[in-house]
Amino acid sequence: MYKFSKQALNISICLSMIFSVFLNSQEVEEVVVTATKQEKSVQDVPVSIEAFTAEDIDKNLIEDFSDLAEVVPGLIVDKAISTGASYSMRGVGSYGVGAAVVASLVTSFNGHSVYASALTDVGFHDLERIEVLKGPQGTLSGRNAVQGLVNLVTARPTGELEGKAELTMGNFNSERLNMVLNVPINERVGMRLATATFKRDGVIDNIHTGNDIDDRDNVAGRLSIDFDISEKTQMELTYDYQKGDDKRQNIGINYCQIDPLFGCSPFTKGVIGQPSHPNGSTSGFFNFAAALNADPTANSYEGVTILNSMDRVNLNRDPDFLQTHEVSQVQINHEINDEYALIVKGTYVVRSYNHLADNDYTVGVQPFPGLFPAGHPASSIPMQWEGCWGGFHNNFCEVTTADRTYEFAYDESETKQGEITLISSLDGPLNFQVGYYYYDNTQRNIYQVQTAAWNLIRDGGAHPYNLPLFGGALTGSGSTDFHIPWALSGFSAAALPALLTGYTTPIPVQGYFNDDHIRIKSKAILGEMYYDISDQTQLTVGIRYSDDVVKDSIFSCLTYTSCNNLSMASRLTSQYVFSPTQVIEADDSTSYKLAVKHDIDDNRMVYASYTTAVKAGGNNPNAQGLPDPYDQEETGVFEIGAKGIFLDGAMLLNAAYFQNKTDGMLISSIVNAGSRNVNTDAEINGLEGNMVLFLSETTSIDVTLLMAESEITNLSLINPVNINNATSRALLPPALGGGLVQRLGAGGVLTVGNTDAGLIYKFAGFMCLVPFNPFAPGGCPNPGIPVDVSGNKLPQSPELSYSIGLNQDFIGENGTTTARLTYRFMDEREGTVYNQPHLKMPEHKFFDATVTYRPNNGNWYVKLEAKNLANDRYIGSWYLASGLQGGNKFATVTEPRTWGLAFGTSF
Incomplete structure (x- = not known):
């Protein structure tokens, strides 16, 4: 790594010498950010930061978080199981799974935290800037950013009557419309209204329903009002609304090589769309317990259509997705006097989310045979019933004749944040800022998996054998409390009267379900002090004290086989009764920052820093409903960097070397019917940099790069699918x-x-x-048997990532055509902590391009844009199911080639 740093320095010197003879007066434009709550150039902030202006966002085709991840080397963003999302930055990610897990990487809206999982499903529009800060940011950021921060800064009213609109139409019948209107109400009040809609046909063909899925139907709106209360006091009001209502995938495909013991072989990747063998999952036994098949080892998925395609699926039902996300924010900026300023900010965020998905990723074609062999009089009884699914949302009823599995995810969240910050601007060498931050999150998160057998077991009255064989005796009795003993008795008619329970299972509990009520409260005192040691050298000392409380009230069951919290009195009601286990994790912590910045001259500086951060502990969800807490996560990052503008302003070159040591990092796996987070230690070292270079007034290149090495230093655990x-x-x-x-x-x-x-x-x-x-x-x-994975690489930690862009202006007599071609590369990376070769994700390579024409005398433009020109498809992330789902390997998939033609105008 140090060798690479030396090589990078040599390369930059060579570039300076080579291009200096060609360069002219074109200069790099510095980006002003508010990462320190004060407006400063990126080049003056001693933090590794990438900032994208509205122009940068447009030319890089950044419409959402997945686009941003392509542009920022080492930033990986993907959907996760249930309602979650996974993030990784600079080789380290938020690996914990569970609604109560505190994120390591914070996503924020104008400086206040918003749900990271929600932002994977909403688009960006009318942004002034995106700021990506690497490493701990807790001494300035209200929400404790342990591994990094992505801040979306919305555009504010301009005070002028003006507006703009852009319509983009492209393949998959996509249509995107963005509009902005600025209205000055009077001299003291300005308003900005921004709207965005995006519709796209599905990019995946469901051959069973005949529909295209993974479409998009998003609508967004934002109202921003700035009010100059006085010469020294300004108020900023922002309301943002986003909604998605479509058939998008959550986790798009599965891989499996069928195995009658494991369900899916844990030794190979397998093919796309192959369901696991029922004997290796819950289905085989419960098909037997439900009297749907006399052989618990039978393959009820025999004969299914295996497509082995990322673009075609075979699902019983199309996915269903609905999310609304709202942010209301007020910020008051008050200049107390020439030396002190006060910022007061409050934010209210609500999210509503639910989705339905086919969880076995196929359509069973083998009718359930029942218990009786061919020729037996009872073998003619049709094994079908009308069952109802869901229970909390996305409820439906359908006739069931063959195996199937559905999943349901639901989330209702409410977050309140308040912050007050005092910032000094003193004439002497000492300045500071100090603040108080309050965070209060209330959330209900539900995840369910329901199979055909579990659906039938819940109520004996629906069983095909109930009337013809038992004269309706099964009516009013159900659940595994009845069916498992009856099955193990050999379905004895003599034992039946003693086994009937007299109660049924509520629809929400007819399988695996996890009903999690979470309350997270955090209070923090934070701030930084800046001391000018000399005219060129500044010392920064930061500190944060946090008091965190995570209250997790969780009710989790695998039908009634592991539902100890549910009393017999509650079962007898045949109604859903929330019966939680409650765990309260209370932590307090102190973290700090020490940094030194030295200005070599007006255009170049070097810095070094050491920053710590602590993430709160929590509780693991599990089907037993037992308390299973995990500890805090403590991070320390040493960073040394340099920033400079060279060649008379024609080249910007920034670089940083970092060492990240994290004790207690969360690593998660799905173990049986729960998510198991364990604490481990890890180290990540890396070098990153970015360069912008003008070769002439009309030609420029930009490069961003990350090299990282990661290592798990202390962890032994059982592989849940290869024990x-x-x-x-x-x-x-x-x-x-x-x-x-x-x-x-x-x-x-x-x-x-x-x-x-x-x-x-x-x-x-x-x-x-x-x-x-x-x-x-x-x-x-x-x-x-636990396996020692110490020395293995962290998942989602590529050793090399970079992006190279070439920009060319063609100046004509009547206008200018600007062309941009971008190549983005991400090295192969591990899919799990076990570093299995068959789960290693391959290199990602993408080409994007834009061509824009703007007339000299006009307020319009046209733009041709294309992403993923080669139409390459890759696995984005692995999510490995437990043995209860047969060890299936679920995967997200990158987007296919998209292109569009845009027309924009302004007034």
């Missing part, structure tokens, strides 16, 4: 049949299979190294 760390399957010994799997025990519901590391036992998707019953007290006595 004995095997590398391949093996045949069973002759005593166990010599095949791939063998049924054991009463009803044959326990399955054993062999690997090169020994035997594995599986029951209803649960795995163990010895024979077991997951529904008996104690469950599995030997859940697996």
Whole structure:
């Protein structure tokens, strides 16, 4: 890494020498940011920061967070399970999973935190600037930014009567319309109204429904009002509304190589659209328990259509997505006198989200056979029923004849933030800013997975056998409390009267569900002091004291098999009764910053800093509803950097080397029916830089780059889908049949299979190294062998990422045509902490281009734009299911090639 730093310096010197003879008076424009709550040039701020003006946003085709991630090397943004999102910056990410997990990377709107997961689904419009700050920012940022901060700065009223509009139409019948109107109400009040709509047909064909899915239907609006209360006091009001209502995918595809023990082989990636073998998931056992199949090892998905395509899927139902996101904000800027200024800000954010998705990623074609062999009089009973799904939202009923699985996610969130900051502007060498910040988040997050068997088990009255075989005796009884004992009795008619429960399962609880009520409160005192050691050298000392409380009231069950919190009295009501486990994690912490900046001259500076940050702990969701807290995450980052403008203003060159050491970093995996976050230690070292170089008045290039090395320094854990760390399957010994799997025990519901590391036992998707019953007290006595992943790379941490842009103006007699071609590269990266070769994500390479014509005497322009010119598709992120879903490998996918023709005008 140090060697690369030396090489980079040599390269910059060579560039200076080579291009100096060609350069003329064209100069780099410095970007002014408010990252320090004061307007300063990026070149004067001793922080690694990338800032994009409105012009930069336009020329880089940044319409949303995924576009921003392409432009900023090392920034990775993707959808995650349920209502979440995953972020990574400079080789380190927010790896924790769970609604109560505090984000490591903060996304903010005019300086106040907004839901990171929400921003993955909303677009950008009418922004003055995007600021991307790397490393801890807690001594200035209200919400504690442990690994970095992305701040969206909205455009303010200009005080002039003016407006602009842009209409873009492109492939997939896309239509994007952005409009802005500035209205001066009077000399003291100005208003700005901005609207944006985006519609696009689906880019994925669902061959079962005949519809295109993964479409977009977004609408957004923003009202901004600036009011000069007096010469010294200004008030800024902002209201922002965004809504999406369409059939977009959450996590788009699955990979699987079918295996009768694991469900999906943990040793290979497999093919797209292959469902897991039911015997390796919950489906096999529960199909048996529901009397849908006499053989719990049967493959109910045999014969399904496997497309192995990123552009075509085979789903029972199209996905359904609905989200609204609102931000209301007021900021008062008051100049107390020439030496002190006061900023008071309050923000209110609400989010409503729900989605429905097909969770098995296929359409079953094998009708359920029932319990009776062909020729038996009862074999003619059609195994179908009308079942109702959902329970909280996206409710529907349908006739079910074959296997299927749906997932439902729901989120209602409300956040209140308040902040007051005092900023000095003294004549002497000492200045400071100090503030108080308050954060209060209330959230309800629900995630459900429901299968055909679970749907039928909930109410015996719907069972196809109820009337013809039992004369309606099953009516009014249901749940696994009834069906599992009945199945294990061999579906004994004699035992039936004693097993009937007299209650059914509420629709929301007819599978796996996690109902999480979260309250997060944070109070902080924060600030920085600036001391001018000399005219060229400044010392910065920052401090933050935080008091965080995370209250997690969680009710999580896998049907009634693990629903200990739900009392018998509640079950007898056959109604949903919220019965939570409550965990309160209270933490306080102090973090600090020490930085030195030295101005070499008016155009060049160097700096060094050491910054710490602490992220609050929390609680893991699990199907047992047991308290399972995790600890705080503590980060320390050393950074040394240089910023400069060279060649008479024609070249901007910034670079920084950083060392990040994090103790207690959260690493998550899906273990059985819950998310398990564990604390580990990690180190990340890297070098980053950006350059803008004018070769002439009409030609320029821009380059941004990140090189990073990451290492997990202390972690051992059980791989939940490969519990004995095997590398391949093996045949069973002759005593166990010599095949791939063998049924054991009463009803044959326990399955054993062999690997090169020994035997594995599986029951209803649960795995163990010895024979077991997951529904008996104690469950599995030997859940697996921990593997030491110390020395492995962090997931989503590419060693090399860069972006190169070439800009050329063609000046004609009547106007100017500006062309831009961009190449963006991201190195291969690990998909999991286990660093499995088959889950390594490949290199990403994208070409984007724009061509814009502006007349000399006109207020309009036309623009041709295209993204992903080569139409390359890549896996964005892996999300590995637990054994209960057969170890399926879910993946997000990058967008296909898109292009459009835009017309814009202003007045």
